[in-house]
Amino acid sequence: QKEVEQNSGPLSVPEGAIASLNCTYSDRGSQSFFWYRQYSGKSPELIMSIYSNGDKEDGRFTAQLNKASQYVSLLIRDSQPSDSATYLCAVPKGFQKLVFGTGTRLLVSP
């Protein structure tokens, strides 16, 4: 089993819709989770972090964590074409490192 798994997509949604991106992880001891966004040809940038069960909201983004089921989700409300990117889920490995999923490509059509 991979340490972090994501559906590669692409996930296609119309402008204004809610995009739902999912990630599962194998280490039950993981305590923190991170979402990075990577535009085509660019490097990843951190957009959300979540440390406890439940929801965390930041603007149009909501991260949802369910430790019992070992999944973490990212919801993007009112999706915009500028949200089209690959979204990487990351989970700590050891004290200072991360392991990344392979990412889900999101396409938002006008």
Next chain:
Amino acid sequence: DVKVTQSSRYLVKRTGEKVFLECVQDMDHENMFWYRQDPGLGLRLIYFSYDVKMKEKGDIPEGYSVSREKKERFSLILESASTNQTSMYLCASSARGRGGEQYFGPGTRLTVT
């Protein structure tokens, strides 16, 4: 703003050449990382450094070495470049204790012919 810079955006080298990729960060971060990113394989950690002169192998260290003589600078060395090292190389840094909050450089697209 955190700034991580890499020495080259694009690099073309020949098989067998020794290749140096340099990364500099300006936020006094203790941790620095080298990743390579390939389609379908995602980001894979090559080496990690948690302090000056300290390093730790990542998931795919074979064929690579690193050097960290100063806190702000982390170099990746390909001792004898091979075609299977053609990839996007990304450097990142983070503060101690905040390993999840990594800041990435723009990347170096290396082609080995």
